[in-house]
Amino acid sequence: MKNRIGLKVGRNDPCPCGSGLKYKKCCLGRERQPEQDLQSLYLRRYKIHLKTPREIEGIRKAGRLALHILDRVEQEIAPGMKTGDIDLLVHRLTLEGGATPAPLHYRGFPKSVCVSVNEVICHGIPGERILEEGDIVNVDVTPILDGFYADVSKTFFVGTPGPDALRIVSVARDCLREGISAVRPGNTVGDIGWAVQRCAEGQGCSVVREFVGHGVGCDFHEPPQVPHYGRKGEGIPLAPGMVFTIEPMINLGKRDLYILEDNWTAVTRDGSLSAQFEQTILVTEKGRESLTPYDL
Numbered sequence: 197m198k199n200r201i202g203l204k205v206g207r208n209d210p211c212p213c214g215s216g217l218k219y220k221k222c223c224l225g226r227e228r229q230p231e232q233d234l235q236s237l238y239l240r241r242y243k244i245h246l247k248t249p250r251e252i253e254g255i256r257k258a259g260r261l262a263l264h265i266l267d268r269v270e271q272e273i274a275p276g277m278k279t280g281d282i283d284l285l286v287h288r289l290t291l292e293g294g295a296t297p298a299p300l301h302y303r304g305f306p307k308s309v310c311v312s313v314n315e316v317i318c319h320g321i322p323g324e325r326i327l328e329e330g331d332i333v334n335v336d337v338t339p340i341l342d343g344f345y346a347d348v349s350k351t352f353f354v355g356t357p358g359p360d361a362l363r364i365v366s367v368a369r370d371c372l373r374e375g376i377s378a379v380r381p382g383n384t385v386g387d388i389g390w391a392v393q394r395c396a397e398g399q400g401c402s403v404v405r406e407f408v409g410h411g412v413g414c415d416f417h418e419p420p421q422v423p424h425y426g427r428k429g430e431g432i433p434l435a436p437g438m439v440f441t442i443e444p445m446i447n448l449g450k451r452d453l454y455i456l457e458d459n460w461t462a463v464t465r466d467g468s469l470s471a472q473f474e475q476t477i478l479v480t481e482k483g484r485e486s487l488t489p490y491d492l
């Protein structure tokens with residue numbers, strides 16, 4: 197028998213079913229499969245759906261399409277382009293890939309992709325804004341392919357970046373890399389947040405708190421929430437089969453934000469630059485696998 201973090205359970209250890217009894221007084225000798233137990237435990241205790249191999253393959257396929265879309269967007273990005281042009285491109289490529297764009301009409305969101313420029317932290321609505329030389333722009337895509345969701349974003353430079361743009365994008369990249377490195381069975385959600393926060397604040401930047409990573413795969417936003425700040429060892433233990441995003445939003449100035457009149461666009465209160473990278477991560481027996489992999 198293995199416990200919820202994949203380690204061997206002794207007869208006198210607490211039972212992995214969460215009963216609080218010793219293993220020998222509880223599930224030892226019962227004929228339930230360990231995998232089945234872990235699935236039921238995470239569902240009952242945390243409302244987390246551990247993905248099956250079939251679901252993981254579906255999310256991986258959606259992830260491949262999402263990365264293809266981001267690559268095509270990157271090729272097109274240039275000064276003079278409207279953010280609405282990115283929406284048209286993402287919409288078309290999503291449909292061509294046999295998928296639908298999850299953002300469109302999600303809780304009233306009016307477009308197929310989030311496009312967040314400079315001081316926009318996230319949830320920017322593509323429209324008439326024109327990209328200018330030196331801007332940074334985050335493009336966040338989530339196709340639904342055969343019912344499976346993959347959520348991924350990158351921040352791109354428009355033309356040649358200035359020093360502030362270079363710095364915030366570099367720190368945001370580092371933060372996602374550090375967050376991903378903290379993913380392994382037995383670590384916790386808090387370990388991820390701690391790693392990201394240390395990386396950002398250690399480089400003099402700040403972490404947005406109002407938006408968090410999230411379970412993903414069979415729905416757009418599933419449990420658990422994955423804050424990009426926190427303490428080591430706190431929160432839910434990571435278990436094989438968990439799929440969630442890590443998507444730190446990092447500000448060059450203070451972490452405070454406000455939401456524009458459109459009820460979506462989140463911007464830095466101090467007007468400083470904000471950057472974000474996001475991937476969809478699977479917890480494996482050995483560690484992790486990105487289902488939307490790109491180099492960081």
Ligand code: MF3
Nearest residue numbers: 299302305310319336338347
């Ligand atoms: N893709 C975003 C995320 O990373 C969610 C966007 S919700 C939308 O969770 F409605 F704005 F699209």
Ligand code: CO
Nearest residue numbers: 347441443474
């Ligand atoms: Co996300």
Ligand code: CO
Nearest residue numbers: 336347348474
């Ligand atoms: Co996203």
